Amino acid sequence: MLACPVCRDSLFFGDGALRCSGGHSYDVARQGYVNLLGAAEPANADTADMLDARARVHAAGVFEPVTTLLSSLTEGRRRVMEAGSGTGHYLSAALGSASDSIGLGLDVSKAAARHCLRTDPRIAAIVADVWKPLPVRDRAVEVVLAVFAPRNLPEFARILRTDGRFIAVTPRAGHLVGLRDAYGLLDVPTGKAEQVAAAAAEFFDLIDTRVVKYRLPVSEALARDLIAMGPNAFHQVPTSVAASTITIDVTVQVFQPLP
Ligand SMILES: C[S@@+](CC[C@H](N)C(=O)[O-])C[C@H]1O[C@@H](n2cnc3c(N)ncnc32)[C@H](O)[C@@H]1O
Numbered sequence: 507m508l509a510c511p512v513c514r515d516s517l518f519f520g521d522g523a524l525r526c527s528g529g530h531s532y533d534v535a536r537q538g539y540v541n542l543l544g545a546a547e548p549a550n551a552d553t554a555d556m557l558d559a560r561a562r563v564h565a566a567g568v569f570e571p572v573t574t575l576l577s578s579l580t581e582g583r584r585r586v587m588e589a590g591s592g593t594g595h596y597l598s599a600a601l602g603s604a605s606d607s608i609g610l611g612l613d614v615s616k617a618a619a620r621h622c623l624r625t626d627p628r629i630a631a632i633v634a635d636v637w638k639p640l641p642v643r644d645r646a647v648e649v650v651l652a653v654f655a656p657r658n659l660p661e662f663a664r665i666l667r668t669d670g671r672f673i674a675v676t677p678r679a680g681h682l683v684g685l686r687d688a689y690g691l692l693d694v695p696t697g698k699a700e701q702v703a704a705a706a707a708e709f710f711d712l713i714d715t716r717v718v719k720y721r722l723p724v725s726e727a728l729a730r731d732l733i734a735m736g737p738n739a740f741h742q743v744p745t746s747v748a749a750s751t752i753t754i755d756v757t758v759q760v761f762q763p764l765p
């Protein structure tokens with residue numbers, strides 16, 4: 507499934523490293539991930555603290571309806587890549603129950619790669635930048651997921667099988683609106699899904715769109731984790747966050763590659 511970021515040849519595992527026939531090799535870190543970034547981790551990579559907060563939010567089931575929907579939309583698919591995979595929570599769900607499914611968790615954060623490996627043994631974790639040519643062979647994957655994560659549309663189209671699916675999850679204006687208003691968090695720009703559809707039209711047909719919207723009560727600790735797991739964590743996380751009822755409001759779009 508993997509391609510050498512230098513010469514694009516297939517990568518194979520041997521002698522503790524990934525190697526291509528062109529003689530390039532990439533060490534597997536002690537924790538089990540492979541770093542194909544070829545540069546220092548950028549400042550916007552999620553930190554270990556953000557990932558721990560995200561893992562607690564997922565463990566508490568805050569995004570369970572989104573997870574269940576993604577799992578049903580990817581049923582029977584066994585080669586899945588998640589771009590900006592974070593903890594690997596959605597990737598693991600998308601792999602279903604088959605033991606021979608293979609997930610590729612691609613994230614620019616080493617802490618995310620470490621987390622992914624702990625989430626599901628079927629996940630191979632790669633540290634790479636989604637905006638660079640992806641270290642994945644042409645038409646090698648059945649599903650690409652981008653859940654609250656950056657989307658490299660031409661590259662997603664290249665690595666997807668002709669019958670594959672690209673699934674994007676983006677926030678709507680109402681997403682976490684109460685928390686955002688109360689704590690001055692970054693705004694969600696409106697019309698995100700429409701922008702994704704317009705940009706994707708060059709490579710994909712949009713075949714399904716679902717809005718997932720619900721409210722649920724969260725404890726103080728969980729409300730703080732919802733702030734600490736996102737981009738606001740790069741600025742400031744309030745020390746005390748009140749328990750409240752939050753709104754989850756997202757769009758899930760399913761695309762198939764143009765013939
Ligand atoms: C908001 S988190 C979403 C994580 C996961 N998809 C989820 O919803 O639980 C965005 C993730 O994208 C990663 N990321 C940001 N920029 C990236 C890039 N250029 N290439 C790869 N990953 C990136 C971050 O490190 C972070 O783990």
Ligand SMILES: [Zn+2]
Nearest residue numbers: 510513526530
């Ligand atoms: Zn090579």
